Amino acid sequence: MPGPGEFELIREYFSARFQASTGASGDQGVVLGIGDDCALLTPPAGKILATSVDTLVAGVHFPADARPDFIASRALRVNLSDLAAMNAEPLWFTLALTLRQSDPEWLEPFARGLAETAKQYGITLVGGDTTKGPLSITIQVTGACEKPLRRDGARAGDTIFVSNQLGASAAGLPLILRERDGSIKQKEQAYLAYHFPQPQFAVARAIGPYASSALDISDGLLGDLGHICAASKLGAELNLNDLPVAELAYSMNADTALETALTGGDDYQLCFTVPEKHLDIVQNLQLPITAIGTMHREPGIQCTLNGKSWQPRSTSYRHF
Template sequence: MAGPGEFELIREYFASHFQTGAQPAGKPVARGNAAQSSVELGIGDDCALLVPPAGKLLATSVDTLVADVHFPAAADPYRIASRSLRVNLSDLAAMNAEPLWFTLALTLPESNAEWLEPFARGLADTARLFGITLVGGDTTKGPLSITIQVTGACERPLRRDGAGSGDHIYVSNKLGAAAAGLPIVLSDLEPSAEQRQQAEDAYYFPEPQFSVARAIGPYASAALDISDGLLADLGHICSASNLGAQLDLDRFPIAELAAAMDAETALETALTGGDDYQLCFTVPDEHLSAVQQLKLPISAVGRMRSVPGIHCQLNGQTWQPRLTGYRHF
């Protein structure tokens, strides 16, 4: 039997989840209903009509996730939806922007209710958790891919181009869990139950670092989220700020899954594996004490410097990883 057509699909699986501010049972809500109240006209017309918050900048970002490139095509659709929205939300967190709206362009090989129902539910649950609402999009037939554009509002954006020579480099939490866990997610390894849970949480449910971004907003000189690996992404701050960096790796924050590897592989995975969706940010000397007093889950990992390039130092010696980060092409 044929699945629902385009407009029935939108109405049944997406519009129904985003017409009211009702919350799913047992789901915490990170913010109020600012996103819902700023929608003059949402799903169903040629365009959405949205009311920008007064006196704030709008931050917008778009990412495309392709089956068997950015997620396993055979994975649970609920988890695919969660990952797809969370990795986009991470861009808003990196800019210190509060989530408002998103659009979805969904390309499907077929209109399959058994796939669409958990996907739509995962998308709606994740959206409500982070206080963002779907306002439109498109569906079409083809190889499975998911494109999401997110929009948020910010008063004090964190950009890549504000770092200064001598600024301290920080990362949030620990790095390497998703990259170390990918073979587990792909069923290439037989892990313990605890390791499987850690791998799946890191890969399908990365936590956009909104709370860290809000706290460091008054003090950070530059920031971005770590999606392609710290070395690659720190390189973007260096390029935008016309600087280089030195990383001191003796006490680098390595996630438990990665730390189970041999020492060199663990460090390389944490530096270059990607899919962390943590923040990397820089702090000038004059704000260092204030940031240290915030008691955040962050680690100082180096300093910006005027000499181009990223120099890694381990045990007082220059250390060169074999890889530099994820490459899209």
């Protein structure tokens, strides 16, 4: 059991680790980092700040027995994905960590995984808090943008795109939870998709000047595209023959692969819309993106497969 002052040590532990990792681009604007009552930060001149917070609870948002460095990677990456989805460049983050006990064998790899991920994306830890209780991780990220990509900018006739492939994380979840066995290749694909989602900064930066709306797909394409529809007061039609379904979704279960790609969670790919006038430019940007449908005035999302109307069995995200 942690004694009084032990959580003070954790704070020291993170301070030391993250002060050693300074030099990332996000260090810009840090007047005073970890250690005082507040961090002191200077926003980049002329930019808009984007901020988002997310809590991940053990046993709800990640398996409690997952590797601590994997947990840290996922926790920071899912938050970074929200910055990417707004076309914001990462600057700073804060961490609130709730732990049952102060265990160096858990904390050391967790802090290392967090520092490695932070360094990779140029984001700097500027403050935090630790408390005692069931394991949960809250991260607040702040970034800066010039032209934010909002959900409410789509217009009827805009083309809908997604980045990369969908469905790998949801399809691989039974392997992560060890409910099912799979090949080494399948397990690798599942671990990469689930614990190392790739915030789509490069795609967001490239489409930023041309897209009319965007978000990151965290709860499944149908549900998240529904957010763009609701915010933009429109509907959508999707051609499922064009949907980029991840190889792992097919290899886990070919019968449900399409449904998994449409409604599974945790993809962290971008879904965005592009007006007709910018379509040629966006399609010639050499990006890993696929056009999958069109925004229209009629409410709701209509799906077509092989020229016929297609209904998913559910649109909800599976929490475990």
